Amino acid sequence: MRERLQALQEEASSAIASADDLDQLRELKVKYLGKKGELTAVLRGMGSLSPEERPVIGGLANEIRGKLESLIAEKEEALEEAALETRLQEEKIDITLPGVPRVAGSIHPLNLIIEQIEDIFVGMGFEVAEGTEVEVDYYNFEALNIPKDHPARDMQDSFYITPEILLRTHTSPVQVRTLEAKEGYVPVRIICPGKVYRRDDDDATHSHQFTQIEGLVVDRGVSMSELNGVLLSFIEKIFGEGTEMRLRPSYFPFTEPSVEVDIYHPEKGWVEILGAGMVHPRVLEKAGYNPERYTGFAFGMGVERIAMLKYDIDDIRHFYNNDLRFLRQFRSV
């Protein structure tokens, strides 16, 4: 019996070693170790053994079963490894073929700039206010201290719908409307982005429609040095730390003192980018704020101008032509 067992072990071991694939191995496992396998068959003959021999042979049989099982397991692992290796080689792809496109869209550059500017001022505690684009003559001019005979109030320069209603020529009416709505409450800190319209022929530097952002701060004791500080802080954020800024006296009917703000551009030199000033006392008064008690400053800038400067765009019409070759250049912003 012992001999039979040892012969079986030898036969099985060599069969396992020479198995070529997992199926063969599985068959061998059934053949030798299965319920109806050869090892079981040998053990069935144990009844004829003496009581002394039985545990010895039984132990040997278990020992052989254990050895065969681990041989099968080892072989199985080796075969799986080999199969995986084959699969990996078969599955090799050309990793330089193009990816399946998931096209990145784009945001219009003017809205990109507006969002950037909004975020900068929101960070300084500003709210974003919006007004109507169709405005009453009073809010567009009168309330802003622009006299009746001012050239801008001519039908030739502005888009009038009726003698009293026109397309706003600047975002400044939002200042007045916001102040009126706040009913004397301070502090007021708003910026107002929006579309404005002027009766200009469209060319490389003019557009009958363009975009402005207006800012307004009203509080007790607001001074020009704060205007200076807020603008400098804004300019450094939008054009980069260390951008030089220069204030020049200027004239707007709704601010006094008024300033024109230039920044230093490495190639273009000093470039004008916005107008600003201390809110004219008459404007405050008309909106219901006592100019003796409250002061404020306002500023306004053209978004196209800033975008053109920032991205070196040469023609304002690009913003409204919407050529995808233009728009797609802003995918990464």
Next chain:
Amino acid sequence: MLVSYEWLSQYVDLEGISPEDIAEELNRTGIEVEVIYTRDAGVSGVVVGEVLSVEKHPEADRLNVCMVNVGKGQMLQIVCGASNVAAGQRVPVALVGAKLPGGMKIKKANLRGVESNGMICSAKELGFPDKVLMKEQTEGILVLGPDAPVGEDIKNYLGMNDQVIELQLTPNRSDCLGMIGVAYEVSAIFDRELRLPDVYIQSVDEEESPVSITLESEEDCPFYAAQVVHDLKIGPSPQWMQNRLISAGIRPINNIVDITNYVMIETGQPLHAFDYDQIPGGRIVVRRARPGEQLVTLDGVTRECDEEMLLITDGDQPLAIAGIMGGESSEVTAQTTSVLIEAAFFDPAVVRKGSRKLGLRSEASNRFEKGVDPERIIPALARAVQLLQQFAGGKVGSDLYAEKIGDVDDVVISLRHERLVKVLGIKIKEEEVLDIFRRLHFPTQLREGIYDVQVPTRRPDLTMEVDLIEEVARLYGYDRIPTTLPWGQQLPGGLTREQKLRRVIRHTLRNLGMNEVLTYSLTSPEAGKKIEPLHRTARPIALAMPMSNEHAVLRTSLLPQLIETAAYNIKHGNNRVTIFEMGKTYVTEEENLTTLPEERWELAGLLTGEAEPTIWKQTPIPAGDFYIVKGMLEALFTRLGVSGVQYSEAFPDGFHPGRTAELSVNGEVIGLLGQLHPKLAKKYGLEDPVVFQLDLAKLFSAANDEVVYQPIPRYPAVTRDLALVVDEDVLAQEVEEGIREVAGELLESVTLFDVFTGAQIGEGKKSIAYSLVYRAKDRTLTDEEVQEVHQRVVDYLEDILGAKLR
């Protein structure tokens, strides 16, 4: 305003101050300097010569051989082609080696066998623009005055060494439309002494020529002054005067006209010279024009006037359009010997309107439009009379008549030192403020922290305290104002819900691969008729005076311009267009606008053209696929927290009748999604474009940005698939809603995974397949439970929808 540096230096001490210094400081203190230029245009080596003799060239009819004395005993033989050359003339001669504008260099030449040692120059060859030349000077050589010193550098003689500073004036600084005003400004900036010309009023001793002035309206013309000058000898004005006028951009004409222009540039007060003999009895009546009244102006054009225009008349016939242009009938001519000189104040608004209406702008109207200094009217007139005596041989013919309604009071404005400091945020001493007012020549008294400042009439822009604060600030220097950050109560700041949601839409669609565009709000009246707007009864709002039909009305829908944008891009080879825009439409029901229209935020998109580029791995789907776009909108709705969007068939104008859905939430229509009507698409060369337009206010009211957390299911789900054949016109939405309703709450989801039609299904039928997932929140479902519910679903589909299970 063009400022001659040479002229300015007569009125203010500019020792050691260059034109560049002036430009820089003007810029720094509030007057923008556009450019500075020298009038020489690169000319050198040109001198005054005297033509001694002119003889025909032996070989060429058109050429003359001239002997020219160029000074220092030098005689040159020069060949000249100009027909106006004549012996005895003084002319500009470019010597050999001279340089002319454009880099031209003069060399010794041989013209058909005759040696030429230089060139006699025309005004153009010396770089003079036509604008400042008299007609006869634009052709042939430039003939100089008989007193031109032979041998002198032409640049000295013609004032070409002068430098011109071009000012870009803001409307409040009309005081700088005259050299004297500029002199005051420069004197204040540099703290230099003023040296203004002496002016005195003269009267007649002998018999007086009559002058009578009648002003019909105080508003139109509150102040009119006139004086008569006799015995005038018309001729050219002195060269120095012509040079200064040319620097100021004004064409010299004759001594009388030049003197009126000269005084205008000097003082900022426009003057007009009438031929006195053409004004019967010296009678001047200033009145509004009668409707249709005509006048031939100096430029020879017949002008039709109306009641909005102001005329100078002789009591009957018009002589001039006040402040704009004189009439031909009383024009100063070569025969004129007596003139009436006018100096007046005309209402700026009247002049501005008149000049606009006539399309006629002049140096005079530009100044009247901004308001002239009433204190300078008489001095300007006196100055002109003085110059006419000096340079036109005139004799005073009448006293100075002035008709004036009302008086100009001295303006005294009080400025509080404390207020000044507070508004500017600077530390400034009282002495420094006083010094600034002294430099400005504003007489000032200081009493207990308050400055009483007397503001001269030349600065009508200064009327209140804050105006003086600005004066102090600009001369103190904006660059000295410190930089501080706002203090006081801090605010959180931020965006409103609508503003945030608009950003969400923008970024979501961008992330779905779409390109945002921005189009004009003004469109053509026809644009809106192409396609139905969301607000069907909106009337397009028309501009009173559009610049073109293309931009004549406010849009009522964003789609027409998206269609045009798509067409533009396809035409320019951008073959895949996936664009969207968020913007306002303008809605009113009124025929004539009396109240502001409603401005509605809308979102619109258009997708058309090629599939994604280089798809080698999957079947390409064109950009304009209804279901792709619907999927994008569904992703957007998910992002916005808008649920329960219903799609119902709709047939709006401009859309494909079988491929258009109206979108609604809770019964409220929020927008449209559909393919453009093939007829419209074809017109724009677009292939099956799919478009959408949504009303943002309605979309936002359906948006729910709050997350209600649902626990992750703990019990397993059971999935059952279902394939059925239904009539082709059964809508998927009906089937799905039916399934949901019948299945009840055990049904977790129902997903359509297949749709097809074909012969094996049968004519007029389609096969649709769903995957149903059943799950209970609190237990594992048994097969029996699922089977029971699923059978109900199947029964419903068979009995109610007539479906056949496959």
